[in-house]
Amino acid sequence: MPFYSYDVPHTCGPDPKICCQFDFKRLPGGRINCPWKVPPKSVVEANVAERAQLLLDQYRKKSKLYRSKVLLVPLGDDFRYDKALEWDQQYTNYQKLFDYMNSQPELHVQFGTLTDYFNALYKAYGVPQGSRPGDFPVLSGDFFAYADREDHYWTGYYTSRPFYKSLDRVIESHLRGAEILYSLAVANARHAGMEGRYPVTDYALLVDARRSVGLFQHHDAITGTAKENVVIDYGTKYLVLFNPIEQERLCAVTVLVNTVRVRVLTEDGQTLPVQLSAQWSSATQMSAEVQMQFMIYGTRPSKDKSGAYLFLPDGKPKVFSWLYLTC
Numbered sequence: 001m002p003f004y005s006y007d008v009p010h011t012c013g014p015d016p017k018i019c020c021q022f023d024f025k026r027l028p029g030g031r032i033n034c035p036w037k038v039p040p041k042s043v044v045e046a047n048v049a050e051r052a053q054l055l056l057d058q059y060r061k062k063s064k065l066y067r068s069k070v071l072l073v074p075l076g077d078d079f080r081y082d083k084a085l086e087w088d089q090q091y092t093n094y095q096k097l098f099d100y101m102n103s104q105p106e107l108h109v110q111f112g113t114l115t116d117y118f119n120a121l122y123k124a125y126g127v128p129q130g131s132r133p134g135d136f137p138v139l140s141g142d143f144f145a146y147a148d149r150e151d152h153y154w155t156g157y158y159t160s161r162p163f164y165k166s167l168d169r170v171i172e173s174h175l176r177g178a179e180i181l182y183s184l185a186v187a188n189a190r191h192a193g194m195e196g197r198y199p200v201t202d203y204a205l206l207v208d209a210r211r212s213v214g215l216f217q218h219h220d221a222i223t224g225t226a227k228e229n230v231v232i233d234y235g236t237k238y239l240v241l242f243n244p245i246e247q248e249r250l251c252a253v254t255v256l257v258n259t260v261r262v263r264v265l266t267e268d269g270q271t272l273p274v275q276l277s278a279q280w281s282s283a284t285q286m287s288a289e290v291q292m293q294f295m296i297y298g299t300r301p302s303k304d305k306s307g308a309y310l311f312l313p314d315g316k317p318k319v320f321s322w323l324y325l326t327c
Contacts, residue, residue, distance in 0.1 A: 002065050004149065007077040009034070013058025022055055022097075024089040025080070043096040052100045056107075067136065070121045072114075152304065155311040160224025161231065168213070168222050171237070175209050177244060182206060212237070225308040296320035 001011065008023035009016040017036035026032050028039050043051050063071050075094075081087060091111075098109045110116075118129070125133040132138070145153040182202065189198035220226040221234055241253055256279065264272040295317035299306040306312045 001074075002062065006074050008075060009036075011074045012055060013060075013062045015058060018054060018058055022051075022094075024093045025086045027089060040093075043093040048096055048100045052097050055097060056101060067133075068121055068124055070117065070124050072117045152310050152312070154309050156307055156309050157223035157225050160308040162224075164216075164224060164231070164235065165222060167235075168216055171213055174240070175206075175213055178209070178242075179206060181242075181244075223308070294320045 003010045003014060004016070005011075009020035012019035012022060017034075017038055020026065020034035020036055021038055021040045023034070024040050024042075026034050026040050027042065033039060041047060041051065059071060059073065062073070063069065075090065081090075094111070098111075101107055101109045112120075121133075122129050122131065127133055145155045147153045186195075186198060186200065189195050216222055216234055220230070224231075226234065243249060257276075260276055262274055262276065264274045266272060296319075297306070297311075297313035297317045298315065300312050300314045304310070304312060
């Protein structure tokens with residue numbers, strides 16, 4: 001996007017004070033308004049010409065930044081179109097604007113998807129779908145770390161909530177192992193002529209697991225930028241243990257937990273005995289086994305501070321030492 005963001009005030013053209021007037025969810029009386037203090041107006045016959053010309057002027061200014069006369073103007077934002085009212089507000093008002101604009105010569109404006117936009121672009125250049133027009137450049141290289149303004153680099157999400165990032169890798173590994181075991185078991189059952197006796201309905205469990213892991217790849221999940229209650233919901237998972245080798249074996253399995261309310265169940269739901277042991281973290285109780293050293297950054301005292309998204313340190317890092325003690 002050529003301007004600040006992908007929300008409605010920053011997509012119709014260079015002036016957010018004008019573009020915000022065409023985000024009809026912000027009509028007076030709603031829950032959100034325009035920070036530029038000029039609210040949207042419902043489009044009616046008496047003002048449609050003035051409103052359309054104001055919006056067209058932004059479209060034309062934005063179009064000067066592009067090689068093509070085909071222009072994409074996103075009309076949304078995060079957490080939008082969750083109520084039928086907004087669909088009606090946006091569609092009804094924009095359709096009146098479009099009807100007026102399309103009555104002008106050599107102009108066509110319509111609602112559309114990304115596919116519609118690219119198809120129009122290919123048609124305008126007379127190239128097959130998916131082809132690159134000859135005078136369009138190719139951009140390559142590393143586009144990270146991304147910054148949306150000034151020095152606001154979005155590098156905080158590489159380290160936010162490291163436990164969940166680690167857990168995701170472990171779960172992906174276990175899921176892949178389960179998929180391989182299932183495939184081998186089904187193939188062996190078919191080879192032995194016992195396909196009908198193998199519980200193929202278990203495949204639905206793998207599908208559910210894949211969907212859960214897939215959902216966690218969301219940009220507000222594995223990044224660690226979700227709100228606290230959402231993170232807790234993502235973290236509500238069962239731990240499944242299986243023997244990956246072909247022989248029976250007896251071994252102790254250690255799992256770190258943060259509650260004494262723990263149950264271990266067999267495959268058929270029977271309870272197994274479990275032992276809970278404290279893991280000490282006080283120097284007065286146990287001697288140190290491992291000593292690790294980290295560098296720690298402070299955060300700026302100004303309004304914009306480091307967080308889940310941004311890394312805005314207050315200067316060079318300082319040494320931070322801590323003791324990790326275990327029984």
